[in-house]
Amino acid sequence: MIEVEHLTKHYGQKIAVNDVSFVVRPGSVTGFLGPNGAGKSTTMRMIMGLDRPTAGGAIVNGAPYRSFPDPLRQVGALLEAKAVHSGRSAYNHLLALAATHGIPKARVHEVIDMTGLDAVAKKRVGGFSLGMGQRLGIAAALLGDPKTLILDEPVNGLDPDGVVWVRQLARRMAADGRTVFLSSHLMSEMAQTADRVVVLGRGRVLADAPIAEFVAGGESGGANRVLVRTPAPDQLFGAIGSEASAVTPREDGAFVVVGPDARRIGDVAAQVGAPVHELTPMGASLEEAYMALTRDDVEYRSEGAR
Incomplete structure (x- = not known):
């Protein structure tokens, strides 16, 4: 379990993390979302004891991370995949980490096999692609068979097979009763992986909820959204009038109608004699809910997103 309480970090006059509190529980995958500059990486670094908080604190598995005599067995983390000696082979990098905790060589071979690094295990890390570097970082995180897994953008640079593999790994670890906390900018992937999301914006917690609950309160504020195909849009939507927001x-050629449900739209169509070729209720997406929530908390906005 990860418990974050009133975590705050100042860099001079800039407040990177502002009184952040949340709990990541074992047995499920918790997604960590937020725009660039929201404070996600800083929060993860403070959980891992790499940055000192200005105020507040975080404990993992009941204690501060820095207090563990065997941190690799408690927490597996991927925060910066490039933090590896470029002249070492993947195997020697993992072997050196294992030696610090008395982890047997057999486990090094296991994680190399688990992460698909067999073909490049004896090659120098400096020549690795971004995706291979990510796999090596995940292998290091898994080395101590930890109770808790913290992964910052683990699918960055991975091909589609690698993305699916990370998703399955996260789900499997959670099903095994472990704590899984990961960030990603791929909303479609997070929607398939996470059970719960914590959303940051400008260093503050904007949401902390089960993913279904978060999505249900998304862009349309919980209103109905229906996909409608009709050759008579003026007739149908004119009759619906102000019922549709x-x-x-x-x-x-289809239309997305927010407000009345599919049954009501069908009734109106029948009343005015407007033919309807499709009437499909639409669920809100994680991306829509996320974009709606963080719209005012984006630090760097492109012109097309205004």
Whole structure:
């Protein structure tokens, strides 16, 4: 378990993390989301004892990370995949880490096999691609068979097979009763991986909820969203009138209607004689809910996103 209480970090006049509190429980995957500059990496670094908080604190498995005599067996972390001696081979890097904890060589071979590094295990890390570097970082995180896993952008640079592998790994670790805490900018992947999300914006907690609950309160504020195809949009939507808070045309000729549910739209269509070719209730997506929540907390915004 990870317990963060009133965690705060100042860099001069800049407040990177502002009174952040949340709990990451074992047995589920908790996603950590937020725009660039939101404070996610700083929070993870403070949990790992790499940055000293200005105020507040964090404990992992009941104690501060720095207090563990065997940290690799308690917490496996990937915070910076490039933090490896570039002249060492992947095998020697893992072997050196294992030696610090009395971890047998057999475990080094196990994690190399688990992470798909067999073919490059004897090659120097300096020549690794970004994806291979990520796999090596995850192998190091798994080396001590830890109770808790903390991964910052673990799918960065991975091919589709690697992304699926990380998802399955996270789900398997959680199903095994371990604590899994990971960040990612891939909303579609987080939606398939996480059970719960913690969302930061400008150093503050914006949301801490089960993913289904978070999505349900997303962009449309919990309102119905229905995909409608009709050759008579003026007739149908004119009859619906103010019941629809928004009618948005799509490039494929369909419309997304926010407000009335599918049954109500069908009833109105029947009343006015407007043909309907499709009437499909739409669930909000994690991406929509996230974008709606963080709209005012993005530090660096592109012109097209305004």
